[in-house]
Amino acid sequence: MSLADLQRSFCDALRSPNAPPDALLDELLEDGLALQRFNVYRNNFIVLNGDALAEMYPVIKRLIGDSAFRILATAYVREYPPMERALLVYGKDFPNFLASIPELSELHYLQDVARLEYAWTVAYHAEDVDRLEEHQITELPAEKFELLRLRPHPSMCLLHSEYPVYRIWEANQSEDPEEVISLDDGPSHVVIIRPGTRVETREASIGAFTLFQRLGSGETIGDAYNAAIQIEPAFNLELFFSQHLFDGTFCSL
């Protein structure tokens, strides 16, 4: 067997629940324990990658319970094995995978909660940037402010869901979530961002959400603001900027 064939056969067998083919076992150290050794290796591959997935998705694990999560994690690792050496952001396809499981088809909100959890960890590992500083603005004439293009922090992820996923996520951050949440309390607009060293998960108004979307796609403040008040006439730009213009939400000009 060529090296490429051996590697392919080994990888296929790792992802399969069935006994490895004899042709593969024949290539392994022949001491009568090849099958047991392979099974130990495969089990660790499945379990430890599943553990990494559980750390990426602690809220999903709480929502569906440990045993259901383990079953799903095993199936996920087989279908989507890690493609990178680091497991820091392993599990990108898990939200879509959850949506494909018939047994979970009535728990529509799960995939959006999973998207929030994934965005949280990706934000945690996002690059650092210098924040927008006051002096960069004071140098400009006020009537030009509307022409500014602000760049949101690269860690920012905007998540829209038909369900109250922010409240579901928030309630599951404490040890004993007592809160009962109605799915009718949606929709939810969530901003995940890491302006300094801590990831922030914020529930945003639809106006603020729209403003972020438009600024993120490169529009001027004036255009983005007009889009925001069209969708939320009461959107208060003064309040929004007082909170977020200089708190690290936006990058240095």
Added chain:
Amino acid sequence: MNKKATTAIVAGAITTALAMSPIGVASAGDSEKCFGVAKAGKNDCKAGPGTSCAGTSTTDAQGNAWMLVLKGTCEKIVGGSLAEK
């Protein structure tokens, strides 16, 4: 909204933000980030416990039966609820 009003609202909002911004106070951006610090228990070498047979002894991952036992906190979320009641 007409052009002049937008100009005035944006200018006013940013002027207010500038006035309210604390000068010389350390912001979140001033704290140091240590390189190589991973989320708790989440470094990229998952081989720690796996170098022994920890996984083997605690979990039988060979089972592939689709028996989803939903025993989490989903029942605290009403409206969608569990498939079976």
